Amino acid sequence: MRLRRLAASAAAGALAILAVPAAASASAAASPGGWRPYHTAPWTDAPGAVCSFGVAATIVYQHEQFRTLARYPGGAPRLQEFRGPLVVRYTNTSTG
Numbered sequence: 001m002r003l004r005r006l007a008a009s010a011a012a013g014a015l016a017i018l019a020v021p022a023a024a025s026a027s028a029a030a031s032p033g034g035w036r037p038y039h040t041a042p043w044t045d046a047p048g049a050v051c052s053f054g055v056a057a058t059i060v061y062q063h064e065q066f067r068t069l070a071r072y073p074g075g076a077p078r079l080q081e082f083r084g085p086l087v088v089r090y091t092n093t094s095t096g
Helices: 002-019
Strands: 036-038 043-045 055-062 064-071 077-083 086-092
Touching: none
Parallel strands: none
Antiparallel strands: 036 064, 043 055, 055 086, 064 077
């Protein structure tokens, strides 16, 4: 059961990453195809947000990239695509 909760937390964390492109730090120039580096910051979910217990996510390894496929008329990204590995260690904040 705990493994299933952890998998659900991992999936929710991945969705949170995709839903929060403002956390990106894309300082390098775009590579061919418009890909830019993307760096995910560690995060914490409060009890009940994803699991019945609090979860802290620590980034172990990442080599993600993103590109903007479409923009709103004002220039803000409307559609973005992400690729690359992201390895995250999840910790139960109540029990460690």
